[in-house]
Amino acid sequence: MKRNLIYIIAWWLIIITAAACKKDKDNGSLKSVFSYVADGFKVTFTNFSSGAKTYHWDFNDKPGDSSSLKSPQHIFSRKGDFLVSLTATNGAQTDIFTDTVSILGPNIKIDGDxxxxxxxxxxxxxxxxxxxxxxxxxxxxxxxxxxxxxxxxxxxxxxxxxxxxxxxxxxxxxxxxxxxxxxxxxxxxxxxxxxxxxxxxxxxxxxxxxxxxxxxxxxxxxxxxxxxxxxxxxxxxxxxxxxxxxxxxxxxxxxxxxxxxxxxxxxxxxxxxxxxxxxxxxxxxx
Incomplete structure (x- = not known):
């Protein structure tokens, strides 16, 4: 009887440990990452984040320029390098990815177009x-x-x-x-x-x-x-x-x-x- 009780307790410990590991794995799956394509001042961002429910973009351009869209477009105000950050959130968890976006500006041609x-x-x-x-x-x-x-x-x-x-x-x-x-x-x-x-x-x-x-x-x-x-x-x-x-x-x-x-x-x-x-x-x- 004691041996059976020990087996039952051990089995429940294994189940509880496995559940805890799964939960830890789920929490650790939140990842923020993006890529971008620049066309003059217009930049299209592609969000490759995983495990997130909401997003916040800071374009570091003009004050207040931000977005909560998953994959937004942004029109930058000038040429230069901008440190853009994406914050991915799931409940109380957040993960931030930051990358430098280089804006060269438009390819101006004096052609009447x-x-x-x-x-x-x-x-x-x-x-x-x-x-x-x-x-x-x-x-x-x-x-x-x-x-x-x-x-x-x-x-x-x-x-x-x-x-x-x-x-x-x-x-x-x-x-x-x-x-x-x-x-x-x-x-x-x-x-x-x-x-x-x-x-x-x-x-x-x-x-x-x-x-x-x-x-x-x-x-x-x-x-x-x-x-x-x-x-x-x-x-x-x-x-x-x-x-x-x-x-x-x-x-x-x-x-x-x-x-x-x-x-x-x-x-x-x-x-x-x-x-x-x-x-x-x-x-x-x-």
Missing amino acids: FTDWEYVEYLHTNSEDFGGNIRAIKSFATAQDINFLVEGTTAMKLDMIDMYIDADNNPATGYIVGDYPGGSGMDYLLEGPATSPSWGSGYEHLGAPADWSFNAVFSFDTDMHFSAVKTVSGKNIIEFSIKKSALGSIKGAINFALVELDAGWSPVGRIPENGNPEAKFIQLQL
């Missing part, structure tokens, strides 16, 4: 009460070029432009542009027709900030590339690029303004706005 700008954020948009043909601008820099997309009213033609560029990111050097008292420092003046760039030129400023003294250093047809102006959804759009090498030793950022001129060389559009003491060039981080 503006779809490659879809996820590039506007660098500047003029206020509604500011008139003129030019309304908004986007920009994206690569290792070789600085690309721009300009949106305007259907009156925007850009048959003649002046583009002011502070290439050294120092408003105290270069020509002081009176329309932008809050900060200018024009190191380069780009002047000519965007629609027929064969005779447009880039001029480098010489002398003191108040001196109107410039020397031609490059031409539109060798160091710039323009698409045609096209009407899309009730607004005119053009894209163009400037070779970085044409602007000397640029550092970190440039500042700029763009002006459309009519046949009499009078401004009919500009970005950014002028007309107030704080008006200054737009800054583009490179």
Whole structure:
């Protein structure tokens, strides 16, 4: 009888131990892991986690950018490296997987197909009460070029432009542009027709900030590339690029303004706005 009792107790101990092991195994099966595919700024994440019931993604992009979807998409705001984390949860248990997501940005081509700008954020948009043909601008820099997309009213033609560029990111050097008292420092003046760039030129400023003294250093047809102006959804759009090498030793950022001129060389559009003491060039981080 005692021997049978010992067998029964031993059998129950085996069952209890096996159940405990199974439970431990189930708890240990929670695993968080993901992969991703980047297409410009848009990233598609694939969740390979196991044993999870809920998920939390932290994209480490803009404050509050997160998701609870199993396999989300996210539009990153800029190029760079982002430390993305996925927290997988099952009850009181969590497991976190973190990986660096590298965003190179879109493959911009100056070809009149503006779809490659879809996820590039506007660098500047003029206020509604500011008139003129030019309304908004986007920009994206690569290792070789600085690309721009300009949106305007259907009156925007850009048959003649002046583009002011502070290439050294120092408003105290270069020509002081009176329309932008809050900060200018024009190191380069780009002047000519965007629609027929064969005779447009880039001029480098010489002398003191108040001196109107410039020397031609490059031409539109060798160091710039323009698409045609096209009407899309009730607004005119053009894209163009400037070779970085044409602007000397640029550092970190440039500042700029763009002006459309009519046949009499009078401004009919500009970005950014002028007309107030704080008006200054737009800054583009490179």
